[in-house]
Amino acid sequence: MAIQQELLSTEIVDRGVKSSGPDAGLPSFSVRVRRRLPDFLQSVNLKYVKLGYGYLINHGVYLITGAPFLVLVFGIKAGKMGREELWAPYELTILLFVLVTLVLIGVTYLAVVPRSTYLIDFACYRPPDELKISKHQFMEMAKKSGNFNQESLDFMQRMLKNSGIGEEAYLPEVIASPAKAITLGQGREEAQLVMFGAVDELFAKCRVRHKDIGVLVVNCGIFNPTPSLSAMLINRYKLRSDIQNYSLGGMGCAAGVVAIDLARDLLQAHARTLALVVSTEVITGSWYTGNDQTMLLSNCFFRMGCSALLLSGQRRDRWRAKYELRQVVRTHRGAEQRSFEAVYQREDNSGRRGLHVGREVTEVGGHALKVNITTLGPLVLPLSEQVLFFATLLSGNFVNKQENKPYIPDYKRAFDHICILATGKAVLDELQKNLELTPDYMEASRSTLHRFGNTSSSSIWYELSYLETKGKIKRDDRIWQVAFGSGFKCNSVVWRALKRVRRSPYGPWIDCIDHYPLREES
Structure with missing residues (x-):
């Protein structure tokens, strides 16, 4: 042996699930989806695919920490703020805000993201x-x-x-x-x-x-x-x-x-x-x-x-x-x-x-x-x-x-x-x-x-x-x-x-x- x-x-890999049941021949797409979805999820092991994406998201937390800075940058771009509008009369305040945000991002990244x-x-x-x-x-x-x-x-x-x-x-x-x-x-x-x-x-x-x-x-x-x-x-x-x-x-x-x-x-x-x-x-x-x-x-x-x-x-x-x-x-x-x-x-x-x-x-x-x-x-x-x-x-x-x-x-x-x-x-x-x-x-x-x-x-x-x-x-x-x-x-x-x-x-x-x-x- x-x-x-x-x-x-x-x-x-498994083969696809064949259609069956009383609704298999109906023309309604929504009915077909409802009937096949449970078997579909089971056949492709989507819970393991979901687990894989969970790993990916958990290790991508540093993207969230950079959100404040990204909002600032894209907000300026969307509002079409010119150089003079941005820096006068608040150039020192904005500069300090940007610096503090960057420092917070760096500290959060080092504290939250696992070391290599x-x-x-x-x-x-x-x-x-x-x-x-x-x-x-x-x-x-x-x-x-x-x-x-x-x-x-x-x-x-x-x-x-x-x-x-x-x-x-x-x-x-x-x-x-x-x-x-x-x-x-x-x-x-x-x-x-x-x-x-x-x-x-x-x-x-x-x-x-x-x-x-x-x-x-x-x-x-x-x-x-x-x-x-x-x-x-x-x-x-x-x-x-x-x-x-x-x-x-x-x-x-x-x-x-x-x-x-x-x-x-x-x-x-x-x-x-x-x-x-x-x-x-x-x-x-x-x-x-x-x-x-x-x-x-x-x-x-x-x-x-x-x-x-x-x-x-x-x-x-x-x-x-x-x-x-x-x-x-x-x-x-x-x-x-x-x-x-x-x-x-x-x-x-x-x-x-x-x-x-x-x-x-x-x-x-x-x-x-x-x-x-x-x-x-x-x-x-x-x-x-x-x-x-x-x-x-x-x-x-x-x-x-x-x-x-x-x-x-x-x-x-x-x-x-x-x-x-x-x-x-x-x-x-x-x-x-x-x-x-x-x-x-x-x-x-x-x-x-x-x-x-x-x-x-x-x-x-x-x-x-x-x-x-x-x-x-x-x-x-x-x-x-x-x-x-x-x-x-x-x-x-x-x-x-x-x-x-x-x-x-x-x-x-x-x-x-x-x-x-x-x-x-x-």
Whole structure:
């Protein structure tokens, strides 16, 4: 059952609602509108479009603060007041009024409008070469472990063959040692290896003082020990005692965006500090040793990885930052029971714990993605795309048409680069088809999947690192990162490049970037 390959195959947009009911044939336009409007609103999810415009309006409050000055200017223009009429005999009074108005506008803007959040830099951990594992080595290890029956082995081999993962992804050493039981201590060792590796590289790139970090957010889905993962980092780097630290657990592959959103909010309250965000997944804690095929998928797709980000809310850091955070849109479908249980950690019939991925994840993931991009659209799409989108919806629902497919906005006009969570080849194929993306937009995701596998919440950062190493990031480029995970969630974050990003001597792609993109297999 290729559950993982079928993920998100649901159409991203619904087809138009066909007319029905006793009033469908009446010539009265008002009756037709009244009858069709409820179904129309439901079919196009206008409440999410409304939410998107709400985001836009809330962040456009500075336009309101400038109203007094605009009224003054346009009032003068409309009244055709000449220079002499305006300035004599009240030139000093009017001058003071204008100056005070401008000062009030500036103060109100600084007080009401949230400060920008800047991504100074980030780092992605590359494990040592001895932890590389090919598909053949993976299957040999699985056979020697004695944990899996022949049906399970055949299933995992099929999954690996069609996964899109190459021969050089990484797994922790303990996985390849079936004679040893996996312990909590070994999970801590893997967590320390990947987290410390990513943070060490980030500190080397940014030359930041540890005492300048006042906010720490760590996310890891399955492995959550005591003391927490954030406490491990505080202990290792001797971070300050008043640091605002959080460990997010159980939130899946979309938790990295949640961590960024939390760090952004904390930076609004703690302005004179920096935020460190660390995203990872500890494979040791999620490895499944049973024969339930819905739980074997995580063994086949997840690999080692970790990312570390340094964020700032201080305007003085803009000059050295790479990116500015533009939008964060989070969609959570957990109120629906099917969505809540689609990805679920539990024990199998033998009492072995694993991550269950249900068949319903296909439909659930498609709906979550549709809601997310519907909300995101008004924030990022150019006006021409929004007009076409609404015009098509209106024409298809208020005019008698048996079949009508709503216009799919061209997200290529909103973004220069797209980083989609590298879950599996079939998932990326479906997303490319439904969003009508060109191969260039999928290059980073496919290359990351092949080289590093699915590294969970850090995957979108390996993809951005790929784009940087390829020299594709230019000033004012817009980057869309989208991830989905248990709950069920679909989260998006949009960045704007503040400078042309030059190739760095650091990074996981340094010695292999020339091998990508891969040639299409025949």
